[in-house]
Amino acid sequence: MQDHRRLGRELELFHSDPLVGAGLPLWLPRGAAARRAVEDYLLDLERRHGYQHVYSPPLAKAEMYYRSGHLPHYADDMFPPMALGGEDEQDQIVLRPSLCPHHAAVFAARGRSYRELPLRIGEIGGQYRAERSGVLGGLSRVRAISLNDGHVFCAEDQVEAEVIAALELMRVAHRALGFAPSSWRLSLRGDGPKYVDDPRMWQRATDVLRRALEAVGVDYVDGPGEAAFYGPKIDIQLLDHAGRESTLATVQVDYYMPARFDLSYVDADGARRRPVMVHRSAAGSMERLFAHLIEVHDGAFPAWFAPVQLEVLAVGDADARGFARSARAIGLRIEESYSGSLAARIRDASLRRVPFVAVIGASELAAGTVSLRCRGGAVDAMPVDAALARLESECRPPKQAGPLGPSVSV
Template sequence: MQDHRKLGRDLELFHSDPLVGAGLPLWLPAGAAARRAVEDYLHALERRAGYQHVYSPPLAKQEMYVRSGHLPHFADDMFPPMALSEHDAFVLRPSLCPHHAAVFAARGRSYRELPLRIGEIGGQYRAERSGVLGGLSRVRAISLNDGHVFCAEDQVHDEVVESLRLMRVAHEALGFSPSSFRLSLRGDGGKYVDDPGMWSAASSVLREALDTANVSYVEAPGEAAFYGPKIDVQVVDHAGRESTLATVQVDHFQPARFDLSYVDAGGARRRPVMVHRSVAGSMERLFAHLIEVHDGAFPAWYAPLQVVVLPVSDACAGGAFLRACRVADLRVEEWHAGSLGARIRQAAARKVPFVAVVGEREAAAGAVSLRPRDASALSGALSGALSGVLPVDAAVAGLRQVCDAP
């Protein structure tokens, strides 16, 4: 396992510019392509699980974060307010939950709508100190795969279990397994909301959900969010350092602070519970982990470049194959510069999943010579269908099959 910062430079996935600022990485075209493929997959996965997706602005009035509890409990990790006038100050948001509470409150809600699942990959900002920043793993501008489920008290357990299921599905598709699960609980001090009953109820339901999901975990007092306990999904980097990637949290605090309510079957107003969950964490920390886990050789479905076409000569340009790949929405390029051997080595260095060589015989026959990066990773049927000299249509059909997101 190599350091994602070196691999990120070598593969031109992301870049840090001192003029932009530390902790504010630029996603280069290759990294952006991989990230978009993963974001599209997560969006589809959540949609199939009943999530509705929203967009919300990355800042809000200071008053919102006073009400949410972030300014009283979390101010040290936030950027300072930006005053536009004597009475108007705005804050870069440290989390998306207050905005999603505002989505819930946009109109009256009935018990028939619950659980209401809201999802977004949105920006949030943390005033991290320079000494802790590093590559994509610790940044100041965070793109979080976030979600909030507003539900009745008797629905919380099932929603936490469902969040754990979604995590398992996504992590398997992305090609990694967490190192451990942690139940992060309240510790001592004024960092935490002072409501022992609330903490006890939320901690109990998380324990029960972990048991139902048959997930082994360790308890970690002092690692909870300021408003409630959480399940943290831990990963380990190339140097053996542990960090939290995904999370599920149970929150009774913010629904009360924002006076959220729904009408129950008897016509009475009830307070929903807010389940915070992130299936894959921030795109930054997720890719820091994925780059290292795969040594930069991503699975074909989210590889930045899925196919490279290498004509043996200018007369053998792979026009028909190139066009067919683009129509099939494959990420494909054609390379001409340098000898064939040099281009094949370049494709290997770029960790491209498939190389398509087009010589005179292939061009005359409407075919390509397809070479997978790792034939052993293909199933038996696909191994034969995606290697050797193949008609263009058959090659594209096989590539489309293996390059589709799960």
């Protein structure tokens, strides 16, 4: 496993510019292409599992974050509020440290019935953390975060099933992306004023998460002092190239924010009930996810999210543009090369971890074939239509799972 920062530079995936600032990486075209493919996969996976997607602004009034508890409990990790020309706190705007208050506002946009529950809301949205310079590093620790986030609003008797369903969603996504967690942690409340003071609430949420972990049958450790300020969470841990552990995916049970935002739904008996909020991030932030994917795959991503899926190399005066157009027409991400030594161009494609290389010379044009080289595999000469069909099949994202069931094998 190699350091993602070095590979990211070599493969032109992302860049850090001192004029932009530390912890604010620029996604270059190849890195952006890979990220977009993964984001599309995650959004499609969530849609199939009942999520509705929203867009929400990365800013909000400071008042929202007093109500959510972030400013009282989490202010040290937030950027300072920005004044909008008045001295009143009502006129201050905050760069959000999390998406959950915005999703609570989505739930509150209109009256809700028990028939709508569980209501699953998802978004890949920006959030911002005032990380100290000394802890920043590549994509693994940044100040501008693009989070694969989701919130499930449900009745009390639906909470455990929704936690298990979130764990299943994570299992499907992680398997498709080609990695497995290094460990699981039940992150619990510690001592001190950082945490909301409501022991009964903490115990209810902890009990649900512990039952869910036992239901899926994974080994886990308790992590006192690792909880969010408003509740316990299941953390899915990863190891980087240096053996350092970090959290990628999480599931949290939250009784606090629904009360703070006065969320409610109408039950079957006509009474107003308080929903429970399940926070979950199936793949974490795109930044930390790709730091891990770059290292796990040594930059050689699976074909479905490789930045360049096919390199088309013309030999001599052969015109390979027709094949390149056909490859683009079926949705492949391709690059073309028409000059230089064929051996050097093949070596360059290999160093950039391109999954497929198509070589087309005069003999291939005359025969209506293409010489298709697979990364780490053999060279096959095949008809153009057969080559395109194979590429389309092998570069397609993994088949999505069906509806989530009540149990999961992890």
